[in-house]
Amino acid sequence: MQGIRSLSILGAxxxxxxxxxxxxxxxxxxxxxxxxxxxxxxxxxxxTDTVMxxxxxxLQKHLGTSIYTDNVTGGVGSVGWMTLKGAPPDGYTIGxxxxxxxxxxxxxxxxxxxxxxxxxxxxxxxxxALVVRAEDFETLDDFIAAAQDNPGGLTVxxxxxxxxxxxxxxxxxxxxxxxxxxxxxxxxxxxVTSLLGGETMAAVISLPxxxxxxxxxxxxxxxxxxxxxxxxxxxxPTFTELGHDVVYGSxxxxxxxxxxxxxxxxxxxxAMYDTFQDPEFLAWAEQGGIGERWLDREASIAxxxxxxxxxxxxxxDLGLTD
Amino acid sequence: MLAELPDAITLFMGDLRLIGFVCLxxxxxxxxxxxxxxxxxxxxxxxxxxxxxxxxxxAVVLMTGIFVGGIYGGSATAIMVRVPGAPAxxxxxxxxxxxxxxxxxxxxxxxxxxxxxxxxLVGGILLILFAPQLARFSLKxxxxxxxxxxxxxxxAVAAVSQQSLVKGLIATVIGLMISTVGIDLAGxxxxxxxxFRLYTGVxxxxxxxxxxxxxxxxxxxxxxxxxPKQVAWVSFRRIFAFVPVWRQVGWKxxxxxxxxxxxxxxxxxxxxxxxxxxxxxEAKRSSPHPEKFGTGIPEGIVAPEASNNAMTGxxxxxxxxxxxxxxxxxxxxxxxxxxxxxxxxxxxxxxxxDLVLPLMVGFIFAYLVLMIVGLVMLPWFARVAVIDxxxxxxxxxxxxxVAAYVSERSVFAMATMVAIGIGAWLMQxxxxxxxxxxxxxxxGPLLERNFRRALGISGGDPAILVSSWIAxxxxxxxxxxxxxxxxxQPRQQRRHEAQAAKARGEAENTGGGA
Numbered sequence: 046m047q048g049i050r051s052l053s054i055l056g057a058x059x060x061x062x063x064x065x066x067x068x069x070x071x072x073x074x075x076x077x078x079x080x081x082x083x084x085x086x087x088x089x090x091x092x093t094d095t096v097m098x099x100x101x102x103x104l105q106k107h108l109g110t111s112i113y114t115d116n117v118t119g120g121v122g123s124v125g126w127m128t129l130k131g132a133p134p135d136g137y138t139i140g141x142x143x144x145x146x147x148x149x150x151x152x153x154x155x156x157x158x159x160x161x162x163x164x165x166x167x168x169x170x171x172x173x174a175l176v177v178r179a180e181d182f183e184t185l186d187d188f189i190a191a192a193q194d195n196p197g198g199l200t201v202x203x204x205x206x207x208x209x210x211x212x213x214x215x216x217x218x219x220x221x222x223x224x225x226x227x228x229x230x231x232x233x234x235x236x237v238t239s240l241l242g243g244e245t246m247a248a249v250i251s252l253p254x255x256x257x258x259x260x261x262x263x264x265x266x267x268x269x270x271x272x273x274x275x276x277x278x279x280x281x282p283t284f285t286e287l288g289h290d291v292v293y294g295s296x297x298x299x300x301x302x303x304x305x306x307x308x309x310x311x312x313x314x315x316a317m318y319d320t321f322q323d324p325e326f327l328a329w330a331e332q333g334g335i336g337e338r339w340l341d342r343e344a345s346i347a348x349x350x351x352x353x354x355x356x357x358x359x360x361x362d363l364g365l366t367d
Numbered sequence: 368m369l370a371e372l373p374d375a376i377t378l379f380m381g382d383l384r385l386i387g388f389v390c391l392x393x394x395x396x397x398x399x400x401x402x403x404x405x406x407x408x409x410x411x412x413x414x415x416x417x418x419x420x421x422x423x424x425x426a427v428v429l430m431t432g433i434f435v436g437g438i439y440g441g442s443a444t445a446i447m448v449r450v451p452g453a454p455a456x457x458x459x460x461x462x463x464x465x466x467x468x469x470x471x472x473x474x475x476x477x478x479x480x481x482x483x484x485x486x487x488l489v490g491g492i493l494l495i496l497f498a499p500q501l502a503r504f505s506l507k508x509x510x511x512x513x514x515x516x517x518x519x520x521x522x523a524v525a526a527v528s529q530q531s532l533v534k535g536l537i538a539t540v541i542g543l544m545i546s547t548v549g550i551d552l553a554g555x556x557x558x559x560x561x562x563f564r565l566y567t568g569v570x571x572x573x574x575x576x577x578x579x580x581x582x583x584x585x586x587x588x589x590x591x592x593x594x595p596k597q598v599a600w601v602s603f604r605r606i607f608a609f610v611p612v613w614r615q616v617g618w619k620x621x622x623x624x625x626x627x628x629x630x631x632x633x634x635x636x637x638x639x640x641x642x643x644x645x646x647x648x649e650a651k652r653s654s655p656h657p658e659k660f661g662t663g664i665p666e667g668i669v670a671p672e673a674s675n676n677a678m679t680g681x682x683x684x685x686x687x688x689x690x691x692x693x694x695x696x697x698x699x700x701x702x703x704x705x706x707x708x709x710x711x712x713x714x715x716x717x718x719x720x721d722l723v724l725p726l727m728v729g730f731i732f733a734y735l736v737l738m739i740v741g742l743v744m745l746p747w748f749a750r751v752a753v754i755d756x757x758x759x760x761x762x763x764x765x766x767x768x769v770a771a772y773v774s775e776r777s778v779f780a781m782a783t784m785v786a787i788g789i790g791a792w793l794m795q796x797x798x799x800x801x802x803x804x805x806x807x808x809x810x811g812p813l814l815e816r817n818f819r820r821a822l823g824i825s826g827g828d829p830a831i832l833v834s835s836w837i838a839x840x841x842x843x844x845x846x847x848x849x850x851x852x853x854x855x856q857p858r859q860q861r862r863h864e865a866q867a868a869k870a871r872g873e874a875e876n877t878g879g880g881a
Contacts, residue, residue: 095702098415116412117776119570120563121550124777127563154556155563200824207554228823229552231816234691238635241689244509244824254690257711333705 074136074309081105081112084132084140086125088118092233092253096335097141097297100168103326104299107319108312112139121145123155130161132302136309139165140302144209144295147353151360152207159349162300163310166317167340167348171251172271172294173213174281178240179265185287188247188267189221196224200245202236205229212359213270213293214249217284219362220291240264251295252277253334270294277334296338298345314342372495375724379732388425389729392432393736397744399433400440400452403576403770407437407453411699423707424722428729430700435487435733437696438639438676439741442479446668447472447751448763450580454571454809455639455675457802458647460579461527462660462667469663472749477609478668480741482621486673487734489625490632490680495727501633501681502688508634510824511832514817515841516634517810520641522845523648524803525852527661531798532853538799542807543814545569552816564779572774573784574808578801580767581788586795587760606742612665620650620666621673628674632681635691639675639682640809646674652848658860680730687711687723 075081083101087093098114105112117125122145129140142159150158175185182188192199203211206229218225228245230236233254239245240255241263248255256277258264266281270293274283284291299317301310320326321339330337340348360366379385399405411430418426441452446463459479466475493501508516521539528535548558549568559565624646631642650670651660660667685691686701690711704711715723751759771784791801818832825831833839 092702094412095415095705115776118567119775120566123563123566154566197826205550205554206552211554226824226826228820229554230820234689235635238506238685238689238691239509242506242509257690332707 074312075108075110077110079110079137081108081110081136082132082138083112083114084125084129084138085114085116086118086122086129086141087143088116093141093143093297096169096333097299099329099333099335100299100320100326101139103323103329104316104320107323108316121149121154123149123157126157127155129300129302130157134163134302134305136301136305136313138302139299139313142298142300144297147356148208148212148360151357151366153366159298159300159353161303163303163305164342164345164349165299165301165310165313166342167296167298167338167345168317169297169336170294170338171253171296171336172269172275173210173249174252174255174269174275174278175217175247175267176240176250176255176259176264177247177267178243179262181246182265182267185267185282185284189223191246192223192225197226199223199247200226200228202228202230202239202245202248202250204232204236204250207360207363209295210249210251212356212363213291215363216293216359217249217270217289217291220284220289251336253336256334296348310342371724372728375728379725379728384425385428385725385729386732388429389432389733390736390740392429392434393436393733393740396433396436396438397440397443397737397740398436400437401444401748402440403444403450403452403572403580403766405770405773406572406695407433408695408699409774410437411696411703415699415703418703418707423704423709424725424729426703426707427700427722427726428733430696430703431726431730432733432736434679434696434700435676435730435737436740438679439480439483439737442483442672443476443744443748446475446479447748448580448759449583450763450767451575453639454575454805455643455678456671457575457579457640457805458527458643458671459668461647461802462663462665465661465663466665466668467663467752471608471663472752473605473608473745474612474665475609475663475668476745476748477606477742478612478616478665479672480738480745481609481613482624482669482672483676483741484734484738485621486625486628486676487679487737488731489622489673490629490677491727491731491734492680493626493629493677494680494683494730495724498684498688498723501630501684505633505635505685507835507837510817510821511834511838512841513634513637513813514821514832515838515845516637517641517814517817519841519845519848520644520648520810521806521814522848522852523644524806525849526648526651527800527802527806532857534799535803538794538801538803539807541794542804542809543811544807545574545804546808546811547815552819564777568812569787569808570775570780570783571808573771573780574787575805576767576771576774577784577787578791578805580763580770581784582791582795582801584760584764584767585788585792587756592757603746606745613669616665616669620653621669623653624650624670624673625677628677629681631674632678633684634681635685635689637813638695638809639678640805642678643671643675644806646670648848652851657856676734683727683730687715 085094085097101112101114117128122143126146132138142162146159149155201214203214211227214227230239233250236248236250237254240248255264259266266278268282268284268287269275270291271283272292301313395410396407399407399410410433438455441456442459444450444452445456445460446467449460449464451457451460463475463479524535524539525532548565550556550566556566627646627649628642631637631645647670650666651657654666682697686697690701709722767784768781771781774780794801821831
């Protein structure tokens with residue numbers, strides 16, 4: 046299937062090329078006869094793939110040409126980002142950039158940085174949260190007291206050592222002045238079962254995977270690492286409210302290869318903006334609880350310029366850099 | 368929940384679109400399953416965007432059909448060309464291909480089909496009857512318990528080592544070593560040589576293709592060209608040739624294997640390959656003639672196929688109950704559910720009538736469709752056996768290279784496949800069995816991560832590994848099975864052989880004296 050698709054893309058590309066050669070007039074971007082390739086550095090069916098595949102599905106309507114998702118996985122996302130970095134800057138290749146690019150950059154896994162890309166705009170942002178079994182702790186202060194009684198004994202799960210939630214857990218630990226036992230899992234899902242099964246006492250995680258258990262009363266969110274309260278759990282305080290300066294989250298952007306012309310970037314940005322005005326997309330996002338958040342190109346770059354060095358310093362503190 | 372079952376059946380059977388989507392899914396699944404490199408996961412991922420606009424139930428039954436067909440499709444390739452379509456079909460290959468060589472491809476394929484359907488139905492029925500209970504039970508499997516389970520599965524190495532247990536163990540260690548490549552649990556890159564493609568480890572699909580497809584092609588190159596033995600052109604009348612053989616095997620083995628598969632499926636992250644390994648090991652342990660495993664006996668096909676298909680039913684349990692996929696395919700299906708606005712969790716079962724029950728009915732229906740599809744396609748699959756090897760193996764070589772590329776869309780994956788293939792061919796020349804290598808690669812990360820995680824939680828105290836009765840029972844079973852395979856069985860076998868030799872000797876002596 047993929048083979049046939051690539052062939053037809055190749056065919057379309059050749060035809061488009063022939064047209065450009067034949068006529069002097071440069072085709073307007075986007076050419077509705079050319080497909081846009083969306084590079085997805087994470088596996089098919091995972092959380093990021095599902096959300097971003099769904100997003101570009103809505104985006105293509107506003108861009109005026111079809112977009113297909115191409116999973117280019119491996120190397121903690123770096124294979125996909127290296128591919129995006131080397132792709133032709135003609136607007137017919139875009140890609141998803143996630144929080145992990147900061148990890149890749151600061152660990153020197155591959156010669157790629159978010160600054161290499163032309164950021165188009167933000168799609169989602171999730172505040173990180175501290176989640177426990179409801180029967181164990183009532184408030185963040187209970188948790189802190191328990192951790193102080195038993196230094197290094199309280200188990201807190203994350204989704205990989207050095208990964209996003211480990212970073213945020215250590216940031217929280219350092220800010221409050223605790224000593225925790227960080228337990229790495231493969232992804233968010235086993236974090237949830239280990240909490241349910243009692244293997245770990247707490248999870249540093251994003252909200253969607255635990256919402257079901259929060260609603261049923263089995264789990265409790267002690268605090269969120271956001272600058273203001275999160276709508277999904279409006280009764281849960283932020284760390285800042287409780288007097289701890291811990292504000293972290295993870296994000297997903299759409300970006301274009303380096304040196305993509307500004308006219309094209311603007312067209313893409315406008316299409317993303319239009320998608321965020323589309324009630325159909327908003328209803329879909331609401332239903333899936335994807336944590337949608339629109340930031341335009343300028344705001345996205347500012348966001349990255351703020352968070353980038355903070356995470357870099359955090360990883361140095363963690364001893365996770367080379 | 369059961370009270371709503373008749374409604375669910377009526378709802379399902381009254382909807383032609385639903386039935387159509389299941390059939391479409393199964394046929395598509397068998398196709399992608401049979402082609403190495405194409406997987407059910409890939410097929411479902413490609414279909415994902417099309418399912419966004421579909422009603423939830425239709426989307427899910429379509430994917431279920433692909434899942435079911437995909438697990439089955441790999442067995443046909445395993446039997447006919449000795450290349451497992453997916454890791455889960457590796458055990459089926461051992462006896463299936465031998466049976467083909469004996470000129471009975473239709474029996475091997477028939478047994479695989481029947482065992483798949485049987486296993487799937489058992490898994491499906493367990494899913495309907497015990498899903499919430501099994502889900503609760505699976506929560507007891509935390510790091511120490513999973514570690515113990517993996518130790519038990521590694522005993523399967525002893526079960527597949529035909530000639531030499533030592534060589535089987537060496538091959539397993541090679542597999543375990545390959546599995547250490549990449550970023551480990553502590554975030555440290557190992558054996559990556561600063562190649563970012565290796566950060567996520569040696570890619571599994573190119574590895575399987577190299578290990579079995581390319582190594583087999585290279586092995587064939589060494590043999591003098593011979594036309595295949597005159598295998599009879601399998602006619603449609605022969606599709607039920609497996610029935611007398613199945614009767615001989617009985618119902619106990621498939622039932623036991625299915626139960627193993629369903630339980631493994633219910634444990635998050637264990638997967639179909641582990642289900643097949645364990646069922647094969649148990650079948651060999653309990654068999655009155657264990658030495659015949661690997662020589663083309665029906666039990667060697669029935670046990671792993673029943674088990675890996677029963678796993679599919681089990682795999683739905685953690686997915687629906689906790690939103691935790693039991694394997695890669697359910698992970699993709701989970702993604703689709705979430706996009707449809709269906710949040711898996713305990714509450715999904717309390718309103719089961721809308722989605723869960725019709726889904727389970729669709730799952731069982733998919734296996735009935737598979738029975739028909741499998742039997743109708745059986746003669747076509749079997750005809751692969753009459754293709755001249757001078758034509759067949761170059762085709763396999765070409766497919767192997769393309770499949771490795773497609774699996775990751777990279778030349779790197781292709782190169783990995785070729786390197787692994789050459790290594791595997793050399794190992795085969797030195798009479799190493801290749802299945803333990805795959806066993807090591809699949810089980811290695813599970814073994815290491817759960818071991819290290821358990822010790823991390825206990826602060827380095829190894830007592831945590833035997834802190835629950837489940838872990839203790841699993842470890843004792845593993846010790847017992849290892850002892851049995853490594854010590855008791857070879858001695859029994861030697862005694863049998865000695866007796867047989869003695870009997871023969873006596874017969875000759877008396878013959879000489881007369």
